[in-house]
């Protein structure tokens with residue numbers, strides 16, 4: 143584990159750059175993480191997904207899959223890919239400061 | 248006092264847990280009722296062989312009710328919903344079935360309609376699934392007509408039942424096309440959302456190597472967005488959400504899976520996909536303490552497989568007894584899974600793993616056993632024998648001699664000489 147500085151705050155990150163401690167996350171950090179993922183500006187639709195991801199994570203201990211997101215976040219799978227072209231579950235988790243969703247078995 | 252145990256689903260899990268419980272509970276201690284919507288039990292591992300003419304519908308279907316032992320009540324009806332707040336199951340005809348303990352064993356359902364365009368003009372013409380009997384039988388008609396062009400095997404989304412079955416389909420298709428002398432004219436491609444052939448690294452490398460050896464193209468991290476068919480439904484294109492396109496003349500599609508439809512109509516029972524969240528070690532549901540889940544119906548981080556269901560059965564039967572007696576549950580299910588992987592030309596490979604240990608090479612169940620992660624004729628015989636074991640050992644709820652619920656470690660080794668427990672240890676509860 144190492145640390146990184148986002149929006150002037152030192153946070154713990156893993157080798158892939160995912161926040162190790164979701165409670166260190168702030169909206170300002172999210173903006174910088176998004177830029178690192180090639181998303182210049184976070185729209186209301188992005189925020190809707192990011193906030194939903196955090197809620198799910200704190201309620202269930204794991205972030206949702208893309209299909210579960212499409213069914214319950216209020217944003218369709220198609221739009222999710224437009225918002226997060228490099229893969230919604232992974233990118234949105236990264237920006238939301240929660241662990242990378244686990245691959246399926 | 249007599250307790251009412253109600254089991255939803257009479258597939259692999261519902262049947263084996265009913266028979267196990269009936270053996271250990273005298274009739275005056277508990278009634279056992281099993282509910283399913285039909286009376287046709289399909290041996291699903293046999294579906295893989297149907298498209299290649301190696302098995303027929305008659306060989307793999309038997310009446311469900313006949314697999315249930317004496318003293319078990321059989322109800323043929325669809326479940327409409329479960330109301331855990333009042334411990335009652337509501338059937339499609341409005342009848343109510345109250346319970347003291349409920350076991351959800353309604354498996355996973357295919358959801359081809361969730362993929363845009365998939366169930367359009369070409370569904371059943373040039374795109375098929377072998378994951379149900381009508382689909383596998385229709386594919387058995389279409390496959391022998393393919394003399395050239397593109398055959399695409401497409402996994403739409405995870406999780407799916409038996410995640411190795413699409414690989415086995417590729418291996419058998421390679422064999423089938425070679426036998427017919429048209430292999431060189433057919434481009435065979437596996438299109439998967441995973442980043443490799445399988446979910447776990449050591450097995451993924453071994454299986455990826457086999458695909459390459461057999462000339463099967465592997466397209467990874469492909470998230471299927473939509474399917475568009477050509478005129479008359481003949482051939483088409485699968486487009487990924489990232490814009491990549493996979494044209495096909497014939498497609499064998501593994502559609503998205505969800506839990507049984509009624510789960511979403513049952514307040515608090517399932518997750519967004521209709522799977523039932525349950526404790527990975529005890530199988531007790533998170534919905535209510537007197538509700539348990541077995542097999543494909545649960546959200547456990549295990550492969551959706553008959554072998555998994557069988558191993559779960561041993562732990563679950565004990566836990567239902569403990570629950571009835573008010574004793575603490577046994578948190579000992581370790582995620583044990585065991586799958587034969589048919590590789591064509593009368594050979595197969597075997598993998599054995601659990602929550603902590605990925606499939607490794609070696610021998611099973613001990614140093615003198617079957618070769619693991621390696622093609623052999625012996626494993627092919629094992630795969631064929633599995634059907635006999637299924638009807639005569641798994642469904643009656645008996646243990647297979649020498650193979651227990653917990654994963655054996657003797658006889659296995661990591662190729663890099665490291666420790667057996669996987670390095671990418673994941674929290675099974677997460």
Ligand SMILES: Cc1cc2nc3c(=O)[nH]c(=O)nc-3n(C[C@H](O)[C@H](O)[C@H](O)COP(=O)(O)OP(=O)(O)OC[C@H]3O[C@@H](n4cnc5c(N)ncnc54)[C@H](O)[C@@H]3O)c2cc1C
Nearest residue numbers: 256258259260284291292326353354409542543552553554
């Ligand atoms: C192509 C293929 C190949 C496979 N190969 C293998 C293999 O080689 N090895 C292996 O171990 N596993 C294999 N499997 C997986 C294995 O078949 C399943 O994991 C296993 O059958 C799961 O058992 P289950 O009891 O959870 O679900 P099922 O056996 O599917 O039973 C679910 C039952 O619930 C009933 N049901 C659903 N909804 C309702 C409702 N609303 N009302 C009433 N009843 C309902 C259904 O009718 C069904 O009988 C394969 C599966 C497929 C599709």
